[in-house]
Amino acid sequence: MTRHVSAALLAAAALALGGCATAVPPVEVTRFHTNAAPSWAPGTRYAIATAPLDAPGTFDAPRTRPPGAAMPSLEWNSYRAAVDQQLQRQGLVPAGSGERAPLLVRISFDRAEQLPEGGRSPVSVGVGGSTGSYGSGVGLGIGINLGGGPKRMADLQLFVRIDNAATGQALWEGRALTAVPVKAPANQPSLAAAKLAEALFKDFPGESGRTISVK
Template sequence: MTRHLPATLLIAASLALGGCATAVPPVEVTRFHGNAPTGWAPGTRYAVDEAPLGDPAAMAGTGVGANAPSLEWSSYRTAVEQQLQRQGLVAAANGERAPLKVRIGFDRNEQAPAARRSPVSVGVGGSTGSYGSGVGLGVGINLGGGPKRMADLQLSVRIDDAASGQALWEGRALTAIPVKAPASQPSLAAAKLAEALFRDFPGESGRTISVP
């Protein structure tokens, strides 16, 4: 039996490495909301704001411009809309007024291992802890795996009452992925972050969780 053990271990290791090559690492998710908003019955319409959520300076280098969204931003929008529709919401037709306005933003920051940011500070919707205690939440991401060039990815979503502009629900999802990993592709990363962000929607307000 012992002579076969090294081969068994090699097979197990190769399978594990193969899974790591495609899997997106765990996602840190923080959400804030007040009481369950009225009018969120199945069929409630929403409209996506074409202007990305967040500070324009923070979007520099992501390809998101004032004139036309980037393909990467479009991937995040598609992923978020899929999750919204799973909640029973319906996209409004072009030019049609909707009771809910959805704002979407993302940030992709690639840095050499020695220059990476850790921990990541989360301030949801531009006002940290909007519906919580009013203090910021520090999210530490495990950056293990050796001196690989990593991409810090962040998806931000805010759902407003279109009439008043009041934030009804907001959240951010963050993860770190090796730049050369297949999981860093926009479509895969966006789908994972959006799914994690809307897991068990609306989620516990003010709590940071890790979604595998």
């Protein structure tokens, strides 16, 4: 079932796209977390999992990558670096090689092109991926081209989950999503990853269960 975002968010995205060819539309962000404030204390160490986030959580994983499918390393590195940077901005500290950390961070991302008839391309690039109760579509795939027909849009999504490394319990998880013109600079992996990660960690850990729009 495709989820429709608010009219206000769609309108804002349309204005952003129409006003500037390189503008990035608003990013829709939702976070969930437990009452684990001590986990976010400055100086707490974390490790980023090398495997993609495939385990279901609040955002249930509807699909996994085919067996043997290679991880898109360049794009993965872009998202990993962007999340790593945001975690350190929160005062968290990356664990050293071989060091045990109390927090384990799992990452997945997805990028798929919107089809002219409104669906999503069956061919997408991503690691893991999850939408759960939020539906299987982003719902932001609109674009206004003042010179004629609609622009081709790409759905961009980032998922991050922070686990208690010892127990595997999810302490925090969030999703950031937006849509950008396929040919826009904002669709480049490094720029997309930076924008989504920055939005996802805005006012970290954020209000649990609330969806916000981050420009």
